[in-house]
Amino acid sequence: MTEVKYTFDWNLVLTGQYGDWMLQGLLLTLKISAVSIVLAMLMGTIVAVFRLSKVRPLIWFSAGYTEFFRNTPLLVQIFFWYFGSEAVLPKAVNTWLYKQDFEFAAGCIALTVYTSAFIAEEIRSGIFAIPKNQLEASRAVGLSFIQSYRYVILPQAFRIIIPPLISQFLNLIKNSSLVMTIGVADLTYMARQVESYTFHGFESFTVATLIYLAISLVVSFTITMYNKHFLRQITY
Amino acid sequence: MHWDIVWQNFDYFLWGAFPQGPLGGLAASILLAALGIFGAFWLGLAAGLMRLSKRIWVQIPSIVYIEIIRGVPLLMLIFWFYFLAPVILGRRLPEFECALVALIVFTGAYIGEIVRAGVQSLPRGQMEAARGTGLSHAQAMTHIILPQALRNMIPSFVNQFVSLTKDTSLAYIIGVNELTKAATTVNNRTVVAPTEIFITIALLYFVVCYVLTSASRRMEKHLSRYQARGR
Numbered sequence: 119m120t121e122v123k124y125t126f127d128w129n130l131v132l133t134g135q136y137g138d139w140m141l142q143g144l145l146l147t148l149k150i151s152a153v154s155i156v157l158a159m160l161m162g163t164i165v166a167v168f169r170l171s172k173v174r175p176l177i178w179f180s181a182g183y184t185e186f187f188r189n190t191p192l193l194v195q196i197f198f199w200y201f202g203s204e205a206v207l208p209k210a211v212n213t214w215l216y217k218q219d220f221e222f223a224a225g226c227i228a229l230t231v232y233t234s235a236f237i238a239e240e241i242r243s244g245i246f247a248i249p250k251n252q253l254e255a256s257r258a259v260g261l262s263f264i265q266s267y268r269y270v271i272l273p274q275a276f277r278i279i280i281p282p283l284i285s286q287f288l289n290l291i292k293n294s295s296l297v298m299t300i301g302v303a304d305l306t307y308m309a310r311q312v313e314s315y316t317f318h319g320f321e322s323f324t325v326a327t328l329i330y331l332a333i334s335l336v337v338s339f340t341i342t343m344y345n346k347h348f349l350r351q352i353t354y
Numbered sequence: 355m356h357w358d359i360v361w362q363n364f365d366y367f368l369w370g371a372f373p374q375g376p377l378g379g380l381a382a383s384i385l386l387a388a389l390g391i392f393g394a395f396w397l398g399l400a401a402g403l404m405r406l407s408k409r410i411w412v413q414i415p416s417i418v419y420i421e422i423i424r425g426v427p428l429l430m431l432i433f434w435f436y437f438l439a440p441v442i443l444g445r446r447l448p449e450f451e452c453a454l455v456a457l458i459v460f461t462g463a464y465i466g467e468i469v470r471a472g473v474q475s476l477p478r479g480q481m482e483a484a485r486g487t488g489l490s491h492a493q494a495m496t497h498i499i500l501p502q503a504l505r506n507m508i509p510s511f512v513n514q515f516v517s518l519t520k521d522t523s524l525a526y527i528i529g530v531n532e533l534t535k536a537a538t539t540v541n542n543r544t545v546v547a548p549t550e551i552f553i554t555i556a557l558l559y560f561v562v563c564y565v566l567t568s569a570s571r572r573m574e575k576h577l578s579r580y581q582a583r584g585r
Protein backbone atom coordinates (compact mmCIF):
# COMPACT_ATOMS: atom_id res chain seq x y z
CA MET A 119 0.00 0.00 0.00
CA THR A 120 1.51 3.28 -1.04
CA GLU A 121 1.09 6.34 1.07
CA VAL A 122 -0.54 9.28 -0.74
CA LYS A 123 1.15 12.59 0.05
CA TYR A 124 -1.08 15.61 -0.38
CA THR A 125 -0.45 19.30 0.15
CA PHE A 126 -3.30 21.76 0.00
CA ASP A 127 -3.11 24.69 -2.42
CA TRP A 128 -6.29 26.71 -2.24
CA ASN A 129 -4.95 29.64 -4.26
CA LEU A 130 -4.48 27.36 -7.24
CA VAL A 131 -8.20 26.72 -7.67
CA LEU A 132 -9.40 30.15 -6.57
CA THR A 133 -7.20 32.39 -8.72
CA GLY A 134 -5.62 32.46 -12.19
CA GLN A 135 -6.73 30.18 -14.99
CA TYR A 136 -8.27 27.50 -12.79
CA GLY A 137 -10.22 30.10 -10.82
CA ASP A 138 -11.55 31.44 -14.14
CA TRP A 139 -12.62 27.95 -15.15
CA MET A 140 -14.55 27.47 -11.93
CA LEU A 141 -16.25 30.84 -12.41
CA GLN A 142 -17.17 30.01 -16.02
CA GLY A 143 -18.54 26.69 -14.80
CA LEU A 144 -20.69 28.42 -12.21
CA LEU A 145 -22.02 30.87 -14.81
CA LEU A 146 -22.88 28.04 -17.18
CA THR A 147 -24.64 26.13 -14.40
CA LEU A 148 -26.70 29.23 -13.62
CA LYS A 149 -27.42 29.83 -17.30
CA ILE A 150 -28.58 26.30 -18.13
CA SER A 151 -30.62 26.22 -14.91
CA ALA A 152 -32.31 29.56 -15.65
CA VAL A 153 -33.20 28.62 -19.23
CA SER A 154 -34.48 25.20 -18.15
CA ILE A 155 -36.50 26.62 -15.24
CA VAL A 156 -38.37 29.01 -17.54
CA LEU A 157 -39.02 26.31 -20.15
CA ALA A 158 -39.99 23.73 -17.52
CA MET A 159 -42.50 26.13 -15.97
CA LEU A 160 -44.13 26.68 -19.38
CA MET A 161 -44.17 22.99 -20.23
CA GLY A 162 -45.29 21.98 -16.73
CA THR A 163 -48.19 24.44 -16.77
CA ILE A 164 -49.33 23.18 -20.17
CA VAL A 165 -49.21 19.55 -19.03
CA ALA A 166 -51.07 20.39 -15.80
CA VAL A 167 -53.80 22.25 -17.71
CA PHE A 168 -54.16 19.22 -20.01
CA ARG A 169 -54.62 17.04 -16.94
CA LEU A 170 -57.33 19.32 -15.54
CA SER A 171 -59.14 19.66 -18.86
CA LYS A 172 -62.19 17.60 -19.70
CA VAL A 173 -60.76 16.24 -22.98
CA ARG A 174 -59.90 12.54 -22.64
CA PRO A 175 -56.89 12.30 -25.05
CA LEU A 176 -55.29 15.34 -23.38
CA ILE A 177 -55.72 13.73 -19.95
CA TRP A 178 -54.15 10.50 -21.21
CA PHE A 179 -51.25 12.38 -22.79
CA SER A 180 -50.64 14.32 -19.61
CA ALA A 181 -50.82 11.23 -17.37
CA GLY A 182 -48.46 9.30 -19.64
CA TYR A 183 -46.05 12.22 -19.84
CA THR A 184 -45.78 12.73 -16.08
CA GLU A 185 -45.57 9.00 -15.27
CA PHE A 186 -42.99 8.21 -17.93
CA PHE A 187 -40.62 11.10 -17.34
CA ARG A 188 -40.84 10.90 -13.55
CA ASN A 189 -40.02 7.21 -13.54
CA THR A 190 -36.95 7.17 -15.78
CA PRO A 191 -33.49 8.39 -14.73
CA LEU A 192 -32.49 11.87 -15.84
CA LEU A 193 -29.13 10.58 -17.03
CA VAL A 194 -30.79 8.17 -19.47
CA GLN A 195 -33.01 11.03 -20.69
CA ILE A 196 -29.96 13.21 -21.24
CA PHE A 197 -28.29 10.46 -23.27
CA PHE A 198 -31.51 9.96 -25.20
CA TRP A 199 -31.79 13.60 -26.25
CA TYR A 200 -28.07 13.81 -26.93
CA PHE A 201 -27.55 10.61 -28.95
CA GLY A 202 -31.02 9.78 -30.15
CA SER A 203 -32.94 13.00 -30.71
CA GLU A 204 -32.68 12.64 -34.50
CA ALA A 205 -35.40 10.01 -34.56
CA VAL A 206 -37.97 11.98 -32.57
CA LEU A 207 -37.41 15.66 -33.38
CA PRO A 208 -38.31 17.03 -36.82
CA LYS A 209 -35.33 17.24 -39.14
CA ALA A 210 -35.41 21.05 -39.41
CA VAL A 211 -35.35 21.43 -35.61
CA ASN A 212 -32.41 19.06 -35.35
CA THR A 213 -30.39 20.79 -38.06
CA TRP A 214 -31.03 24.10 -36.34
CA LEU A 215 -29.97 22.64 -32.98
CA TYR A 216 -26.75 21.23 -34.46
CA LYS A 217 -25.85 24.72 -35.63
CA GLN A 218 -26.28 26.04 -32.10
CA ASP A 219 -24.54 24.67 -29.05
CA PHE A 220 -25.95 21.15 -29.36
CA GLU A 221 -24.70 19.83 -26.00
CA PHE A 222 -26.28 22.78 -24.23
CA ALA A 223 -29.55 22.34 -26.13
CA ALA A 224 -29.74 18.59 -25.43
CA GLY A 225 -29.02 19.19 -21.75
CA CYS A 226 -31.66 21.90 -21.64
CA ILE A 227 -34.30 19.75 -23.31
CA ALA A 228 -33.61 16.84 -20.93
CA LEU A 229 -33.71 19.03 -17.81
CA THR A 230 -36.85 20.79 -19.05
CA VAL A 231 -38.78 17.64 -19.87
CA TYR A 232 -37.71 15.84 -16.67
CA THR A 233 -38.51 18.75 -14.34
CA SER A 234 -41.71 19.78 -16.11
CA ALA A 235 -43.21 16.37 -15.25
CA PHE A 236 -42.63 17.11 -11.55
CA ILE A 237 -43.83 20.71 -11.89
CA ALA A 238 -47.03 19.58 -13.59
CA GLU A 239 -47.79 17.33 -10.62
CA GLU A 240 -47.15 20.17 -8.15
CA ILE A 241 -49.44 22.56 -10.04
CA ARG A 242 -52.15 19.94 -10.35
CA SER A 243 -52.09 19.07 -6.66
CA GLY A 244 -52.05 22.77 -5.76
CA ILE A 245 -55.23 23.40 -7.73
CA PHE A 246 -56.81 20.24 -6.27
CA ALA A 247 -56.00 21.51 -2.78
CA ILE A 248 -58.47 24.37 -3.21
CA PRO A 249 -61.87 23.10 -2.03
CA LYS A 250 -64.39 22.61 -4.83
CA ASN A 251 -66.99 24.83 -3.16
CA GLN A 252 -64.70 27.83 -3.76
CA LEU A 253 -65.34 27.41 -7.46
CA GLU A 254 -69.03 26.80 -6.92
CA ALA A 255 -69.33 29.85 -4.66
CA SER A 256 -67.55 32.12 -7.12
CA ARG A 257 -69.73 30.83 -9.95
CA ALA A 258 -72.81 31.52 -7.82
CA VAL A 259 -71.63 35.06 -7.17
CA GLY A 260 -71.76 35.55 -10.92
CA LEU A 261 -68.14 35.17 -12.07
CA SER A 262 -67.57 33.26 -15.28
CA PHE A 263 -65.55 30.02 -15.23
CA ILE A 264 -62.38 31.77 -16.42
CA GLN A 265 -62.92 34.70 -14.07
CA SER A 266 -63.31 32.45 -11.06
CA TYR A 267 -60.05 30.67 -11.95
CA ARG A 268 -58.33 33.98 -12.58
CA TYR A 269 -59.51 35.79 -9.43
CA VAL A 270 -60.37 33.07 -6.91
CA ILE A 271 -58.74 29.68 -7.54
CA LEU A 272 -55.34 30.46 -9.06
CA PRO A 273 -54.27 33.23 -6.63
CA GLN A 274 -54.86 30.84 -3.74
CA ALA A 275 -53.38 27.82 -5.51
CA PHE A 276 -50.19 29.67 -6.39
CA ARG A 277 -49.57 30.60 -2.78
CA ILE A 278 -49.60 26.90 -1.89
CA ILE A 279 -47.63 25.83 -4.96
CA ILE A 280 -44.77 28.31 -4.68
CA PRO A 281 -42.70 26.54 -1.96
CA PRO A 282 -42.74 23.10 -3.64
CA LEU A 283 -42.12 24.79 -7.01
CA ILE A 284 -39.04 26.53 -5.68
CA SER A 285 -37.75 23.26 -4.29
CA GLN A 286 -38.24 21.77 -7.76
CA PHE A 287 -36.15 24.62 -9.16
CA LEU A 288 -33.50 23.78 -6.59
CA ASN A 289 -33.60 20.13 -7.65
CA LEU A 290 -33.14 21.28 -11.22
CA ILE A 291 -30.03 23.27 -10.28
CA LYS A 292 -28.60 20.23 -8.51
CA ASN A 293 -29.61 17.92 -11.36
CA SER A 294 -27.94 20.21 -13.88
CA SER A 295 -24.63 18.73 -12.68
CA LEU A 296 -25.47 15.67 -14.81
CA VAL A 297 -25.08 17.57 -18.08
CA MET A 298 -21.31 17.27 -17.63
CA THR A 299 -21.67 13.71 -18.98
CA ILE A 300 -22.43 15.04 -22.46
CA GLY A 301 -19.70 17.66 -22.26
CA VAL A 302 -21.48 20.81 -21.11
CA ALA A 303 -18.79 22.66 -19.16
CA ASP A 304 -20.78 23.40 -16.02
CA LEU A 305 -19.49 23.74 -12.45
CA THR A 306 -19.10 19.98 -11.85
CA TYR A 307 -17.38 19.55 -15.22
CA MET A 308 -14.92 22.32 -14.40
CA ALA A 309 -14.22 20.94 -10.91
CA ARG A 310 -13.44 17.63 -12.56
CA GLN A 311 -11.28 19.30 -15.19
CA VAL A 312 -9.27 21.21 -12.60
CA GLU A 313 -8.82 17.88 -10.78
CA SER A 314 -7.41 16.20 -13.86
CA TYR A 315 -5.13 19.14 -14.75
CA THR A 316 -3.70 19.74 -11.30
CA PHE A 317 -4.45 16.67 -9.16
CA HIS A 318 -5.86 19.13 -6.64
CA GLY A 319 -9.30 17.54 -6.64
CA PHE A 320 -9.79 18.08 -2.95
CA GLU A 321 -9.77 21.85 -3.35
CA SER A 322 -11.73 22.04 -6.60
CA PHE A 323 -14.44 19.67 -5.35
CA THR A 324 -14.68 21.54 -2.06
CA VAL A 325 -15.17 24.83 -3.88
CA ALA A 326 -17.83 23.36 -6.17
CA THR A 327 -19.60 21.64 -3.25
CA LEU A 328 -19.65 24.86 -1.23
CA ILE A 329 -21.12 26.79 -4.17
CA TYR A 330 -23.92 24.23 -4.62
CA LEU A 331 -24.48 24.22 -0.87
CA ALA A 332 -24.67 28.02 -0.73
CA ILE A 333 -27.27 28.09 -3.51
CA SER A 334 -29.35 25.42 -1.73
CA LEU A 335 -29.19 27.07 1.66
CA VAL A 336 -30.21 30.47 0.28
CA VAL A 337 -33.13 28.91 -1.60
CA SER A 338 -34.36 26.79 1.33
CA PHE A 339 -34.04 29.80 3.67
CA THR A 340 -36.25 31.75 1.24
CA ILE A 341 -38.84 28.98 1.29
CA THR A 342 -38.85 28.90 5.09
CA MET A 343 -39.33 32.66 5.30
CA TYR A 344 -42.06 32.49 2.69
CA ASN A 345 -43.89 29.77 4.62
CA LYS A 346 -43.59 31.75 7.84
CA HIS A 347 -44.91 35.03 6.43
CA PHE A 348 -47.37 34.14 3.73
CA LEU A 349 -48.59 30.61 4.04
CA ARG A 350 -50.19 30.99 7.48
CA GLN A 351 -52.60 33.57 6.06
CA ILE A 352 -54.39 30.86 4.14
CA THR A 353 -57.40 29.45 5.95
CA TYR A 354 -60.28 27.42 4.67
CA MET B 355 -34.81 1.29 -37.30
CA HIS B 356 -32.48 -1.32 -35.84
CA TRP B 357 -34.53 -3.05 -33.17
CA ASP B 358 -32.63 -6.30 -33.91
CA ILE B 359 -29.57 -4.76 -32.21
CA VAL B 360 -31.63 -4.18 -29.07
CA TRP B 361 -33.01 -7.70 -29.27
CA GLN B 362 -29.55 -9.28 -29.68
CA ASN B 363 -28.26 -7.46 -26.63
CA PHE B 364 -31.38 -7.73 -24.52
CA ASP B 365 -29.96 -10.35 -22.16
CA TYR B 366 -26.88 -8.13 -21.76
CA PHE B 367 -29.18 -5.27 -20.71
CA LEU B 368 -30.96 -7.51 -18.21
CA TRP B 369 -28.06 -9.22 -16.41
CA GLY B 370 -24.83 -8.38 -18.23
CA ALA B 371 -22.48 -11.26 -19.03
CA PHE B 372 -23.64 -12.96 -15.86
CA PRO B 373 -23.17 -16.73 -15.92
CA GLN B 374 -19.75 -16.39 -17.60
CA GLY B 375 -18.76 -12.91 -16.45
CA PRO B 376 -19.63 -10.33 -13.80
CA LEU B 377 -23.23 -9.36 -13.04
CA GLY B 378 -24.31 -6.25 -14.93
CA GLY B 379 -27.26 -4.53 -16.55
CA LEU B 380 -30.60 -4.12 -14.84
CA ALA B 381 -29.79 -6.85 -12.28
CA ALA B 382 -26.74 -4.89 -11.08
CA SER B 383 -28.79 -1.67 -10.92
CA ILE B 384 -31.42 -3.36 -8.78
CA LEU B 385 -28.75 -4.97 -6.59
CA LEU B 386 -27.11 -1.58 -6.08
CA ALA B 387 -30.47 -0.01 -5.22
CA ALA B 388 -31.45 -2.84 -2.84
CA LEU B 389 -28.15 -2.77 -0.95
CA GLY B 390 -28.34 1.02 -0.98
CA ILE B 391 -31.81 1.24 0.55
CA PHE B 392 -30.84 -1.34 3.19
CA GLY B 393 -27.83 0.71 4.30
CA ALA B 394 -29.64 4.03 3.94
CA PHE B 395 -32.52 2.79 6.11
CA TRP B 396 -30.28 2.28 9.16
CA LEU B 397 -28.32 5.46 8.55
CA GLY B 398 -31.52 7.43 8.01
CA LEU B 399 -33.19 5.92 11.08
CA ALA B 400 -30.22 6.98 13.21
CA ALA B 401 -30.12 10.46 11.67
CA GLY B 402 -33.87 10.96 12.01
CA LEU B 403 -33.99 9.87 15.66
CA MET B 404 -30.93 11.98 16.48
CA ARG B 405 -32.63 14.98 14.93
CA LEU B 406 -35.67 14.38 17.15
CA SER B 407 -33.55 14.25 20.29
CA LYS B 408 -33.87 17.04 22.82
CA ARG B 409 -30.11 17.08 23.52
CA ILE B 410 -28.54 19.73 21.36
CA TRP B 411 -25.18 17.94 20.88
CA VAL B 412 -27.00 14.89 19.55
CA GLN B 413 -29.18 17.02 17.31
CA ILE B 414 -26.47 19.15 15.71
CA PRO B 415 -24.45 16.41 13.92
CA SER B 416 -27.63 15.07 12.39
CA ILE B 417 -28.86 18.51 11.28
CA VAL B 418 -25.47 19.26 9.71
CA TYR B 419 -25.40 15.88 7.95
CA ILE B 420 -28.95 16.13 6.61
CA GLU B 421 -28.74 19.75 5.47
CA ILE B 422 -25.34 19.42 3.80
CA ILE B 423 -26.16 16.22 1.94
CA ARG B 424 -29.53 17.51 0.77
CA GLY B 425 -27.90 20.66 -0.55
CA VAL B 426 -25.32 18.92 -2.72
CA PRO B 427 -25.86 17.11 -6.04
CA LEU B 428 -25.46 13.32 -5.84
CA LEU B 429 -22.88 13.44 -8.62
CA MET B 430 -20.68 15.70 -6.45
CA LEU B 431 -20.96 13.20 -3.60
CA ILE B 432 -19.98 10.31 -5.87
CA PHE B 433 -16.92 12.27 -6.99
CA TRP B 434 -16.01 12.97 -3.38
CA PHE B 435 -15.94 9.29 -2.59
CA TYR B 436 -14.31 8.32 -5.86
CA PHE B 437 -11.53 10.89 -6.16
CA LEU B 438 -11.00 11.78 -2.54
CA ALA B 439 -11.27 8.45 -0.76
CA PRO B 440 -7.71 7.69 -1.90
CA VAL B 441 -6.51 10.95 -0.35
CA ILE B 442 -8.15 10.14 2.98
CA LEU B 443 -7.90 6.33 3.08
CA GLY B 444 -4.61 6.06 1.21
CA ARG B 445 -6.05 3.50 -1.23
CA ARG B 446 -8.66 3.36 -3.96
CA LEU B 447 -12.12 1.97 -3.25
CA PRO B 448 -13.52 -0.34 -5.96
CA GLU B 449 -16.13 1.47 -8.11
CA PHE B 450 -19.12 -0.57 -6.99
CA GLU B 451 -18.42 -0.05 -3.29
CA CYS B 452 -17.67 3.60 -3.90
CA ALA B 453 -21.00 4.19 -5.66
CA LEU B 454 -22.80 2.16 -2.99
CA VAL B 455 -21.34 4.22 -0.15
CA ALA B 456 -22.20 7.48 -1.94
CA LEU B 457 -25.78 6.31 -2.57
CA ILE B 458 -26.20 5.21 1.06
CA VAL B 459 -24.87 8.48 2.46
CA PHE B 460 -27.03 10.48 0.01
CA THR B 461 -30.28 8.55 0.53
CA GLY B 462 -29.72 8.31 4.30
CA ALA B 463 -30.21 12.08 4.60
CA TYR B 464 -33.56 11.93 2.81
CA ILE B 465 -34.69 8.91 4.87
CA GLY B 466 -33.69 10.80 8.01
CA GLU B 467 -36.23 13.46 7.10
CA ILE B 468 -38.88 10.81 6.34
CA VAL B 469 -38.29 9.22 9.75
CA ARG B 470 -38.51 12.57 11.50
CA ALA B 471 -41.74 13.50 9.72
CA GLY B 472 -43.17 10.03 10.36
CA VAL B 473 -42.52 10.18 14.10
CA GLN B 474 -43.76 13.77 14.35
CA SER B 475 -46.96 12.95 12.50
CA LEU B 476 -48.07 10.56 15.24
CA PRO B 477 -50.34 12.20 17.82
CA ARG B 478 -48.44 13.31 20.94
CA GLY B 479 -50.85 11.34 23.09
CA GLN B 480 -49.23 8.10 21.95
CA MET B 481 -45.91 8.99 23.56
CA GLU B 482 -47.56 10.48 26.63
CA ALA B 483 -49.77 7.42 27.15
CA ALA B 484 -46.81 5.08 26.73
CA ARG B 485 -44.77 7.04 29.25
CA GLY B 486 -47.83 7.14 31.52
CA THR B 487 -48.02 3.35 31.64
CA GLY B 488 -44.45 3.31 32.95
CA LEU B 489 -42.35 2.64 29.83
CA SER B 490 -39.04 4.47 29.56
CA HIS B 491 -38.51 6.88 26.64
CA ALA B 492 -36.43 4.29 24.74
CA GLN B 493 -38.98 1.54 25.39
CA ALA B 494 -41.86 3.76 24.30
CA MET B 495 -39.92 4.59 21.14
CA THR B 496 -39.11 0.97 20.19
CA HIS B 497 -42.41 -0.63 21.19
CA ILE B 498 -45.05 2.06 20.62
CA ILE B 499 -43.88 4.91 18.42
CA LEU B 500 -41.54 3.34 15.85
CA PRO B 501 -43.72 0.33 14.94
CA GLN B 502 -46.58 2.69 14.07
CA ALA B 503 -44.41 5.39 12.52
CA LEU B 504 -42.41 2.96 10.38
CA ARG B 505 -45.58 1.34 9.07
CA ASN B 506 -46.90 4.73 8.01
CA MET B 507 -43.57 5.48 6.36
CA ILE B 508 -43.56 2.42 4.09
CA PRO B 509 -44.96 4.31 1.05
CA SER B 510 -42.34 7.06 1.47
CA PHE B 511 -39.61 4.41 1.71
CA VAL B 512 -40.85 2.84 -1.51
CA ASN B 513 -40.79 6.26 -3.21
CA GLN B 514 -37.27 6.79 -1.94
CA PHE B 515 -36.34 3.36 -3.31
CA VAL B 516 -37.69 4.45 -6.70
CA SER B 517 -35.53 7.59 -6.60
CA LEU B 518 -32.58 5.48 -5.58
CA THR B 519 -33.16 3.10 -8.49
CA LYS B 520 -33.08 6.07 -10.84
CA ASP B 521 -30.02 7.46 -9.08
CA THR B 522 -28.05 4.24 -9.56
CA SER B 523 -27.66 5.36 -13.18
CA LEU B 524 -25.12 7.92 -11.93
CA ALA B 525 -22.81 5.07 -10.93
CA TYR B 526 -22.13 4.76 -14.66
CA ILE B 527 -20.09 7.96 -14.49
CA ILE B 528 -17.40 6.35 -12.37
CA GLY B 529 -17.59 3.15 -14.42
CA VAL B 530 -19.81 0.79 -12.45
CA ASN B 531 -21.13 -1.95 -14.71
CA GLU B 532 -24.91 -1.37 -14.51
CA LEU B 533 -27.80 -0.70 -16.91
CA THR B 534 -26.78 2.76 -18.17
CA LYS B 535 -23.22 1.52 -18.63
CA ALA B 536 -24.50 -1.48 -20.56
CA ALA B 537 -26.47 0.89 -22.81
CA THR B 538 -23.52 3.16 -23.54
CA THR B 539 -21.27 0.14 -24.13
CA VAL B 540 -23.67 -1.35 -26.66
CA ASN B 541 -24.24 2.09 -28.19
CA ASN B 542 -20.51 2.67 -28.65
CA ARG B 543 -20.07 -0.78 -30.15
CA THR B 544 -22.98 -0.62 -32.63
CA VAL B 545 -23.22 3.17 -33.24
CA VAL B 546 -26.27 3.03 -35.56
CA ALA B 547 -29.09 2.56 -33.02
CA PRO B 548 -28.80 5.11 -30.17
CA THR B 549 -32.50 6.02 -30.19
CA GLU B 550 -33.66 2.41 -29.97
CA ILE B 551 -31.13 1.53 -27.26
CA PHE B 552 -31.92 4.47 -25.00
CA ILE B 553 -35.68 4.06 -25.43
CA THR B 554 -35.29 0.42 -24.38
CA ILE B 555 -33.19 1.37 -21.35
CA ALA B 556 -35.65 4.08 -20.34
CA LEU B 557 -38.50 1.57 -20.60
CA LEU B 558 -36.62 -0.98 -18.46
CA TYR B 559 -36.12 1.62 -15.71
CA PHE B 560 -39.71 2.76 -16.17
CA VAL B 561 -41.17 -0.72 -15.67
CA VAL B 562 -39.28 -1.22 -12.41
CA CYS B 563 -40.05 2.26 -11.05
CA TYR B 564 -43.66 2.38 -12.18
CA VAL B 565 -44.53 -0.97 -10.61
CA LEU B 566 -43.04 0.22 -7.32
CA THR B 567 -44.71 3.64 -7.49
CA SER B 568 -48.16 2.18 -8.09
CA ALA B 569 -47.59 -0.36 -5.31
CA SER B 570 -46.74 2.46 -2.92
CA ARG B 571 -49.87 4.40 -3.93
CA ARG B 572 -52.09 1.42 -3.20
CA MET B 573 -50.31 0.82 0.08
CA GLU B 574 -50.81 4.46 1.06
CA LYS B 575 -54.57 4.11 0.64
CA HIS B 576 -54.60 0.82 2.51
CA LEU B 577 -52.43 1.99 5.42
CA SER B 578 -54.19 5.29 5.98
CA ARG B 579 -57.15 3.34 7.38
CA TYR B 580 -55.16 2.07 10.35
CA GLN B 581 -53.46 5.31 11.30
CA ALA B 582 -53.77 6.62 14.86
CA ARG B 583 -55.12 10.17 14.72
CA GLY B 584 -55.08 13.03 17.17
CA ARG B 585 -58.29 14.68 18.22
